[in-house]
Amino acid sequence: MTIRGAALIAGVYEHPRREIPDRTIPQIHAEVALGALADAGLALADVDGYFCAGDAPGFGPLSMAEYLGLHLSHVDSTETGGSSYLVHVAHAAQAIAAGKCRVALITLAGNPRSGGWERGAGFSKAPEAGFETPWGATIYAGYALAATRHMHEFGTTSAQLAEIKVAASVHAQHNRHAFLRDLVTVEQVLDSPLVADPLHRLDCCVITDGGGAIVVVAPEVARDLDRTCVKVLGAGEAPKHTNNGRIDLTHTGALWSGPRAFEEAGVTPADIDYASIYDSFTITVLVSIEDLGFCEKGKGGQFVAEGGLQAPYGRLPFNTDGGGLCNNHPANRGGMTKVVEAVRQLRGEAHPAVQVADCELALAHGTGGSLATRMGSATLVLGREDT
Amino acid sequence: MPRLEPSSTPLSEPFWEATRSKQLLVQRCDECQAVVWYPRDRCPSCLGDQLRWIEASGRGEVHTFNVMRKPGNPMMADLTPYVIALVELEEGHRMATNVVGCEPEEVHCGMAVEVAWDVELTDGRRLPVFRPVG
Numbered sequence: 413m414t415i416r417g418a419a420l421i422a423g424v425y426e427h428p429r430r431e432i433p434d435r436t437i438p439q440i441h442a443e444v445a446l447g448a449l450a451d452a453g454l455a456l457a458d459v460d461g462y463f464c465a466g467d468a469p470g471f472g473p474l475s476m477a478e479y480l481g482l483h484l485s486h487v488d489s490t491e492t493g494g495s496s497y498l499v500h501v502a503h504a505a506q507a508i509a510a511g512k513c514r515v516a517l518i519t520l521a522g523n524p525r526s527g528g529w530e531r532g533a534g535f536s537k538a539p540e541a542g543f544e545t546p547w548g549a550t551i552y553a554g555y556a557l558a559a560t561r562h563m564h565e566f567g568t569t570s571a572q573l574a575e576i577k578v579a580a581s582v583h584a585q586h587n588r589h590a591f592l593r594d595l596v597t598v599e600q601v602l603d604s605p606l607v608a609d610p611l612h613r614l615d616c617c618v619i620t621d622g623g624g625a626i627v628v629v630a631p632e633v634a635r636d637l638d639r640t641c642v643k644v645l646g647a648g649e650a651p652k653h654t655n656n657g658r659i660d661l662t663h664t665g666a667l668w669s670g671p672r673a674f675e676e677a678g679v680t681p682a683d684i685d686y687a688s689i690y691d692s693f694t695i696t697v698l699v700s701i702e703d704l705g706f707c708e709k710g711k712g713g714q715f716v717a718e719g720g721l722q723a724p725y726g727r728l729p730f731n732t733d734g735g736g737l738c739n740n741h742p743a744n745r746g747g748m749t750k751v752v753e754a755v756r757q758l759r760g761e762a763h764p765a766v767q768v769a770d771c772e773l774a775l776a777h778g779t780g781g782s783l784a785t786r787m788g789s790a791t792l793v794l795g796r797e798d799t
Numbered sequence: 800m801p802r803l804e805p806s807s808t809p810l811s812e813p814f815w816e817a818t819r820s821k822q823l824l825v826q827r828c829d830e831c832q833a834v835v836w837y838p839r840d841r842c843p844s845c846l847g848d849q850l851r852w853i854e855a856s857g858r859g860e861v862h863t864f865n866v867m868r869k870p871g872n873p874m875m876a877d878l879t880p881y882v883i884a885l886v887e888l889e890e891g892h893r894m895a896t897n898v899v900g901c902e903p904e905e906v907h908c909g910m911a912v913e914v915a916w917d918v919e920l921t922d923g924r925r926l927p928v929f930r931p932v933g
Contacts, residue, residue, distance in 0.1 A: 542805035542815075543837040546926055547897045548871040549883050556865030557885060564863070564908040608883075609866035609903070656843045657836030657892030659885070661863055784885075 414676055415502065418509035419516075420634040420641035420797065423452025423627035424752045426733075430591045430740060432621040433526035437469050438479050440521035440623045445480060448625035453637050454515060461486040461513030461628075463504060465496035467522045467743045476519070486513040492651065492788025493780025494690065494745035496520075497626065499790045501751060502647030504628040514630040521623030522743020529619075529744060540654070544785065552616060552693070554784030556608035559695040561661040563610065565710065570610050572713030573694040574601035577614050577737050579721035580691065584734025586763040591618040592738040615694040617735075622742030624752050634797075642758045645679070645773075646793040648672025653786040664696075664779060665789025666703035673775070674705075677793035681705040684793075685771045686757040687728055688750035690779040691735040697721075700777055701728070704791065723766035732757065732766035747778035751792065758796050772796045803872055804920050811838045813852050818925040821916040823857050825890055826850040836892035857914035858932070859888040866903040882906050886929050900930030 425447030432440060441464070449455060462484050468476050473487040486507050490499050497518055504516035522529075535541065562568045578598055584590040596614060604614040634641045650668035653659075674680060681704060689704075691697045698712040706728055707715040715727065723729035733739045733753040736746040754774040756762045774794045781787035807815045817824045826835040830847030841848050864884035870876045871883075882898040884906065898906050899917060912929040919925050 536806070539839070540837055542807070542811055544895050545872075546803050546805045547883055547895055547928070548802075548867060548875040548878070548881060549895060550871035552869075553865055553867060553871055553883050557863045557883070560865055561863035561908065606866070606868045608868060609880075611865075654893075656833065657894065659893060661885070 413509060415505040415509055415647060416645050416676055416678070417643055419505035419628050419630060419644050421501070421626060421644065421755055421794070422629045422634055422637055422639055422641045423448040423454065424624070424755045425451055426624045426740065426749055426752045427622040427742065428589045430589070430620040430622055431525050432523055437467070437521050437523060438476070440523070441468065441476060441519045442480060444521060444623040444625040445517055445519050448517070448627045451639065452627040452629070453639050454627060456480060456482065458515045459517045460484055461504060461507055461516035463488045463500035463516060463518040465489060465520070466491045467520055467745060492790065494692065495747045495778025495780035495788045495790040496745070497747040497751060498776055498778040498792050499649050499788070501626060501628055501644060501792055502649065502790070505644045505647065508628065508630045514633050516628040518626040518628070519623065520625070520743055520745060520748040522745065523621040524744050525619050525621045540785070551782060552611060553608050554782040555693040555695055556611045558661045558699065558783035559610050562695065562699065565662055566713070568698065568713040570602055571598050572717055573615055573698060574598040575716045576691070576694040576697045576721060577601050579716070579719065579726070580731055580735045580737035582722050583732045583766050584738035586765045587734045587739050590734040590739040591620050592734070611693060611695070617692050617737050617741040617746065619744065620740050620742050622740055624742065624748035626748070626751055640759045641797045642755050643795045643797060643799060644792065645795045646673040646675065646677030647791065648676070649788070649790045651786070651788050659784070661784060662699065664699050664703050664783060665787055666700045666777060666791065669789040669791040670704040673791035673793045679773060679793060684773050684775045686732070686754065686768045686774045687730050688754045688774070688776040689730050690746050690750060690777055691731060691737045692741070692746060692779065694737070696779050696783060697730070699783065700779060704775070704777060724768050729766070729768050732762050747780070747790070750776040750778055754794050758794060772799055802918060802920060802926055803874060810840060814838055815924050818927060819923050821925065823855045823914050823927050824852045825855045825892060827853050834890045834892050836894060856889045859886045859912060861898065861906060861908055861910040861912055862887040862893050863908055864898060864906050884929065886912055897928040898930065899928050
């Protein structure tokens, strides 16, 4: 079975705020759910499939279904960290193709900016727990480990990583909701304080409250909607782990999730007009671009230089909303906004300054977890409704 | 030196108890001979359940590292800048650790290191860290 063309994204919504101290997390889930359904021209009563990940409080989909008043024939709470929502789109398409639901709602919400954030209690019970944290590592430390090794093996430089932040800032200037809207230069990135060498503060994504939602529907539902929909053409997912203490730090699960998505869609990296690439840190983008096949392994630094990622004319226009690096990384999970901006591009609704002309094929890629330990990679290939 | 103290489980207890006598242990699978890291009760290579604790040489090289300017937890705020590394042991596994005994600027990928036992936890267990050889 293939999901090529089996489902369409009919609605998306990104919460406009980046700091939301006055709402609970379930409230934000509800707001974005209604936003995406309104975008699609559907109502809560139409939803028969619901998808959420670890950011949903309580009993996950059970608590949220109750809170939202949903009556469901299909639920899925696959948790792969920040990439969960790309996996959810794929699983929604699969469920729709199998006849399990017709209107699938995917939501994300969180408030790490105003409410603080800590890993769930489950993390302290993870089998690896005692063998990673006692030495003072944390999320950004892991990404720095991956960056150091990439630099060692391929000669990648901090200035090349900085180009990725610069491109995101070029795009964020045009997004009135972006958390960071100021254009930055390579020098400014390199002059920002080192957080964990070789990563600077400006190599890191923003920490924001917020959320987003996606509505995936069956073709017969899409036909009756006034809204321009986006086709789900292919999907790939791939967990990658430490491989019994032999972790390979210069590759990601994109090495496997990418080809699976391209094959299902029947396209190649060269066909992609726009790419949303998970950007928890600049290094995340660089390694993902290589592993997805947009350039040769180790040549990512050259690929991103000289405006390679800048819309609308770069080699690979990326994250035209400003990405997680400048715009939004709600709930410390960047996968939702990756899908949302890809849909905007395919609908021709990105900001005119960054809209890719004749955008027919887009890729969205997520990297949950950490480059230096275990990650969930997920890739989607999406196409314009008329593709 | 304050640290987040690793909890000991029945599975990991031999590893942590051996640190009291400054021994760095690792498991090896009797069936396929794979070195297993971190402790398990079945080998992730062949699912064999005959895992034997052996003493590692304690020598290896820095596979990768970073310099923590912003502490990973409040207990380590006074230690910045400190080095987190993945050290590849002679036995083949890569373990998270700290590199001590030199300036952070001197650490590099491929640097030869050996285990050091400078970090004693409050209950007498020790945290294996690594320092440059020689």
